[in-house]
Amino acid sequence: xxxxxxxxxxxxxxxxxxxxxxxxxxxxxxxFPGTRALDTAAKICIFILLAASYDLTLGYGGIxxxxxxxxxxxxxYGVALMLDHLGRGWLPMIGGAAxxxxxxxxxxxxxxxxxxxxxxxxxxxxxxxxxxAMAVLVSQLSxxxxxxxxxxYQIPRELTPAFRIGKLFDVTVNGKILNYYLVFAGCTVLFxxxxxxxxxxxxxxxxxxxxxxxxxxxxxxxxxxxxxxATCISAAVAALAGALYAIWLRYVGPGTTLSMEIMIDxxxxxxxxxxxxxxxxxxxxxxxxxxxxxxQDLMGAGAxxxxxxxxxxxxxxxxxxxxxxxxxxxxxxxxxxxGVVGRLRAMAARSARST
Amino acid sequence: MPDPVLETRGLTIRFGGHxxxxxxxxxxxxxxxxxxxxxxxxxxTTYFNIISGQLPASEGNVLLRGEDITRLPASERTxxxxxxxxxxxxxxxxxxxxxxxxLAVQAKAGRGMRFLSMASAHRSLAARAExxxxxxxxxxxxxxxxxxxxxxxxxxxxxxxxIALEPSVFMFDEPTAGMSVDEAPxxxxxxxxxxxxxxxxxxLVEHKLSVIRSxxxxxxxxxxxxxxxxxxxxxxxxxxxxxxxxxGQELADV
Ligand SMILES: Nc1ncnc2c1ncn2[C@@H]1O[C@H](COP(=O)(O)OP(=O)(O)O)[C@@H](O)[C@H]1O
Ligand SMILES: [Mg+2]
Numbered sequence: 001x002x003x004x005x006x007x008x009x010x011x012x013x014x015x016x017x018x019x020x021x022x023x024x025x026x027x028x029x030x031x032f033p034g035t036r037a038l039d040t041a042a043k044i045c046i047f048i049l050l051a052a053s054y055d056l057t058l059g060y061g062g063i064x065x066x067x068x069x070x071x072x073x074x075x076x077y078g079v080a081l082m083l084d085h086l087g088r089g090w091l092p093m094i095g096g097a098a099x100x101x102x103x104x105x106x107x108x109x110x111x112x113x114x115x116x117x118x119x120x121x122x123x124x125x126x127x128x129x130x131x132x133a134m135a136v137l138v139s140q141l142s143x144x145x146x147x148x149x150x151x152x153y154q155i156p157r158e159l160t161p162a163f164r165i166g167k168l169f170d171v172t173v174n175g176k177i178l179n180y181y182l183v184f185a186g187c188t189v190l191f192x193x194x195x196x197x198x199x200x201x202x203x204x205x206x207x208x209x210x211x212x213x214x215x216x217x218x219x220x221x222x223x224x225x226x227x228x229x230a231t232c233i234s235a236a237v238a239a240l241a242g243a244l245y246a247i248w249l250r251y252v253g254p255g256t257t258l259s260m261e262i263m264i265d266x267x268x269x270x271x272x273x274x275x276x277x278x279x280x281x282x283x284x285x286x287x288x289x290x291x292x293x294x295x296q297d298l299m300g301a302g303a304x305x306x307x308x309x310x311x312x313x314x315x316x317x318x319x320x321x322x323x324x325x326x327x328x329x330x331x332x333x334x335x336x337x338x339g340v341v342g343r344l345r346a347m348a349a350r351s352a353r354s355t
Numbered sequence: 356m357p358d359p360v361l362e363t364r365g366l367t368i369r370f371g372g373h374x375x376x377x378x379x380x381x382x383x384x385x386x387x388x389x390x391x392x393x394x395x396x397x398x399x400t401t402y403f404n405i406i407s408g409q410l411p412a413s414e415g416n417v418l419l420r421g422e423d424i425t426r427l428p429a430s431e432r433t434x435x436x437x438x439x440x441x442x443x444x445x446x447x448x449x450x451x452x453x454x455x456x457x458l459a460v461q462a463k464a465g466r467g468m469r470f471l472s473m474a475s476a477h478r479s480l481a482a483r484a485e486x487x488x489x490x491x492x493x494x495x496x497x498x499x500x501x502x503x504x505x506x507x508x509x510x511x512x513x514x515x516x517x518i519a520l521e522p523s524v525f526m527f528d529e530p531t532a533g534m535s536v537d538e539a540p541x542x543x544x545x546x547x548x549x550x551x552x553x554x555x556x557x558x559l560v561e562h563k564l565s566v567i568r569s570x571x572x573x574x575x576x577x578x579x580x581x582x583x584x585x586x587x588x589x590x591x592x593x594x595x596x597x598x599x600x601x602x603g604q605e606l607a608d609v
Contacts, residue, residue: 196470196471196473197470197471199473199474199475200469200470200471200472200473200474201461201466201467201468201469201472201474201477202467202468202469202470203474204454204457204458204461204474205458205461205467207447207450208447208450208458211447211448211449211450212445212446212447212448214409214445215441215445215446215447215516216447216458217428217429217430218407218409218429218430218433218439218441218445219430219433219458219459219462219516219520220430220433220434220459220462220463220520221430221462221467222428222430222431223430226467229468233470
């Protein structure tokens with residue numbers, strides 16, 4: 001595929017794994033019927049895009065930002081505010097997404113201009129401060145944003161369960177499934193766009209800057225301008241991911257889009273998947289969301305099976321799921337410092353050498 | 356007499372109380388190869404750093420074709436034609452040898468801000484990068500990551516990046532330092548060829564007397580940051596000030 005050329009997954013097991021994940025997501029409504037499964041699939045799509053956009057700055061640009069959920073939130077609130085205040089409709093929805101993306105890019109530009117000039121660590125601190133301020137602002141302006149309660153609103157009828165189309169493979173195709181495919185298509189197109197950008201001349205400069213910003217500047221690339229551009233693109237894509245999330249959930253609140261917890265989640269997804277690979281976002285986000293959603297169930301089953309063994313049952317109590325999630329992450333970062341993608345590529349390279 | 360390509364006027368830098376470059380005024384002519392000599396710590400690298408924009412001048416000016424570039428960022432000076440190879444190898448370690456050079460070629464072509472085309476689709480850049488690698492005899496290592504290269508090959512790549520930029524001012528900072536006797540000629544021949552092409556302004560920090568003798572049109576001597584001598588090679592090398600500057604640390608006569 002020409003879109004991917006120059007940036008192929010690069011290892012057979014990795015390619016197969018990616019095909020399985022993407023295939024499952026593409027056919028999710030038919031393979032995994034049920035609201036919860038579809039919710040999970042949509043969340044995976046959106047977080048793949050969100051993590052990939054974060055990888056553009058973190059993995060390719062070497063820029064640590066804590067404002068990514070703020071950009072995510074700007075897109076989500078853009079859609080929510082438009083739909084809430086202007087009423088249900090396609091135009092407010094698309095307009096809200098575009099406004100959110102524009103606001104995110106503009107804010108990213110201002111932050112980049114004021115702080116990237118100084119030191120990378122300073123940029124991280126500024127983004128943290130701005131993101132916290134934004135979270136406070138959103139919860140204070142409750143007249144506009146619904147405060148801590150967030151906003152519920154109506155999306156175009158064609159995207160809701162009430163809109164029925166017919167049956168396909170025993171599955172009732174309704175607006176909810178259309179909505180899923182809107183999310184899936186949106187995420188796919190934007191992911192491919194990011195993939196394209198990292199293999200473009202611009203993407204190569206970003207890699208060069210990550211490797212040695214001093215030399216990148218010395219051979220004639222104005223580092224600040226490149227970092228600012230990367231931050232803006234990344235912010236705009238994060239906002240569009242947020243817009244899709246808002247359309248999917250028909251609700252936004254600080255907890256679903258702006259929280260620092262989500263920021264940490266994204267960071268972990270990118271690190272676990274493999275920084276600076278783009279494909280890592282697909283695996284990282286999928287593993288993460290699946291673990292977050294189903295670990296509790298799995299542990300419940302485990303605790304029941306081991307109910308005779310006192311300590312094991314206590315440890316597997318579903319309430320301990322966060323503890324186990326933490327353990328899983330520590331182990332994965334310890335054993336796969338280059339992420340799952342890095343590990344699979346290294347294994348493929350080794351077996352290629354030995355044959 | 357033609358106008359100088361590059362000129363420094365009273366160029367000075369202080370680190371705290373220490374004056375590392377002390378009011379150096381010097382003009383460099385097109386087609387001229389100037390050797391810059393002086394003992395370790397004399398301020399040669401620092402002088403280069405102020406000219407190419409890695410360090411800000413405390414005082415004085417840098418002029419390129421009569422235009423004041425003292426306050427411009429390094430990238431902009433490079434875009435205007437000041438090219439620099441570093442004394443301490445300074446590359447993109449995890450990237451391939453080819454990609455290192457390709458990045459420099461891409462910078463020269465001004466194509467860094469292309470977002471939607473594949474980098475690999477810019478065939479002319481790749482072709483040019485291959486040609487540059489051939490010039491420094493690194494073609495067979497093109498696919499290797501820089502970190503896998505020997506010191507000598509990294510030095511060659513350092514020079515390759517400078518060549519790829521096609522600058523009007525070439526600044527070489529001890530380009531053959533640490534290279535083996537059979538590797539150094541690749542770089543020295545290349546500098547000789549650049550000189551023979553004519554029109555380039557070349558600044559060369561070098562210790563080896565034989566090299567200076569065969570290449571330099573002119574020598575300037577830095578001593579404790581100040582310009583101690585400036586003139587034709589034979590004259591400068593005979594002068595007392597050079598003998599003094601190198602006291603106990605003679606110009607290596609190889
Ligand atoms: N960034 C810096 N901060 C403080 N001192 C510096 C810095 N750069 C160079 N110097 C000092 O300036 C002097 C000249 O160094 P340098 O230009 O590297 O000498 P040369 O290249 O002639 O061997 C040295 O005393 C060095 O310690
Ligand atoms: Mg030096």
